[in-house]
Amino acid sequence: MFMPVGTQATVKGVLQRDLEVELGIQILLANTYHLYLRPGHEAIRRLGGLHRFMNWPRAILTDSGGFQVFSLNSLRKVTDEGVLFRSHLNGDAHMFTPESVVDVQLAFGSDIIMALDECLEYPATHETARLSARRTVQWARAAWQHYTGLGETASSLFPIVQGSMFGDLRAECARQLVELGADGYAIGGLSVGEPRALSLEMVEATVPLLPRQRPKYVMGVGLPEELPEYVARGVDMMDCVMPSRNARNGCLFTSRGKVVIKQAKYRDDPSPVDEKCPCYTCRGYSRAYLRHLFLAGEMLFATLATIHNLHYYLDIMKDLRQSIVLGAFPDRLRVIRAAPGGED
């Protein structure tokens, strides 16, 4: 499955009804860091939880906030207890601990909650990565202890494997986390600027050590052509801002490559973004109209483009799921790998 990103309890520009009915999305990702700061997890709890707050009846996964604390905050202090950071909104000091981010996500009522992890910049030395992965394991144990101590909840907690770009550290981290017996496992700290071959190598070093029957989730990936490669390596879940962010920037994914909508060649183009696409956007709107909306700075462009790009991603995943169910995944992967990509 691919999870569209709804950072602030909204997938930017798309109505929840269209996410549900038009796109058939089963699970969204929302960001703990952002929603903790605004409107606050206690406000969301008082309002009946995140599902009710954002009018989303299906599943929600919230990240741990770790990635945002480490990427949006230049001023932060990490200790064994947790991480002290300043709000990017107003500079207020806040502390995330393994226990507190479990509580925050339980206040949201998220279906899948993530354990606090430390995210390193790329590149990092082996020693830095080793200490960081060790801390992530300690935090995951603390989170797990806190979570299981609360008794039965409706949420599943996923620990996150770290270890930067070192296969031995990834493997060691995975082995230690597996001892927790969690409902699923994530692989974090990828898509941070490393070459794609290295991301895949880290996944290969990790996935075989994770429980075969439990979902395996690679965070923050990827490009459309990368999705089948992760699936081929045993990955079940992915999320990425790419389909929605690229949409807003005027870049549309198609079966024949990218369409950069501002290009003059689309000025009089009456055809849809992708002739083969059955999405709402492609059913009713031309490239010429989309280009007009984009150049005019109209919001509707983001809506139509995001609907298309999300449909494109979800369609890839649907195709892969079907081939797996039919026992035809290896053949399908060969066909996909042989297909020409590039600019339309």
Next chain:
Amino acid sequence: MFMPVGTQATVKGVLQRDLEVELGIQILLANTYHLYLRPGHEAIRRLGGLHRFMNWPRAILTDSGGFQVFSLNSLRKVTDEGVLFRSHLNGDAHMFTPESVVDVQLAFGSDIIMALDECLEYPATHETARLSARRTVQWARAAWQHYTGLGETASSLFPIVQGSMFGDLRAECARQLVELGADGYAIGGLSVGEPRALSLEMVEATVPLLPRQRPKYVMGVGLPEELPEYVARGVDMMDCVMPSRNARNGCLFTSRGKVVIKQAKYRDDPSPVDEKCPCYTCRGYSRAYLRHLFLAGEMLFATLATIHNLHYYLDIMKDLRQSIVLGAFPDRLRVIRAAPGGED
């Protein structure tokens, strides 16, 4: 009827399907000036006309471009032949003539096209207004002659009554335009900063002189509480950016007055914008969520707020139409006028 404004071939933030299915809108207004400059009327003609371009199967009225030329352009030159102006996009010089704006709107394939008119600032002297109304009549005659000379078209041309805030000039202008025998008539040059009593007075000076069987359209009005007043004076059609623009600015209309969504009192408010409203927004989303989206700068706020405000306007018109059909309009008007308004 109330026509939502879709300046650049989109009602900002709302999908055409929601305008059609969710809101039941029968007719939209689009702006000749904007669409002439970008993407251009010839491009729209090549793409199959405005309905197809913007994926809107129902009626479209386009204004004459006159109002925008006079409000968006400080550099312009008016002659008997037309108006020379500079594009607000790139400074290029363009000329609108009574004939050319008919041609532009026929290229769009608009269902209702408007004759070029001169719009004055408020206040204007009687002499300035007299000369300007005379020019508007001359232009309307030229537009009419050009339009009828083209033979049968699928579009109706409406001339526009001007005359600033002088009842005698409005009446004279109306009498002269009625001689054309057009399918409908508009009253322009209102909502330009004058007191509301004066706008209504100008409508009262004009409507009785227009053909009873033909639609009468007051351009650019109004506030929710003004709509019944115009209808009471014989007005059939109105348009205004207010529901959509106010929505984007965080101001929502309700049966109990305005909701200014950024106010702190809505922070934990689980109720919909308007308890009595059956719109998509009020069916699924709380004031607290809308406030969160607004403060977070999320596009979805504009979408949800615009859907609500348009529904509110359209509902007022529906209520008025029903009371007219039932022969109960005078009673209904009394009830409406007695209802308390103000801030919720």
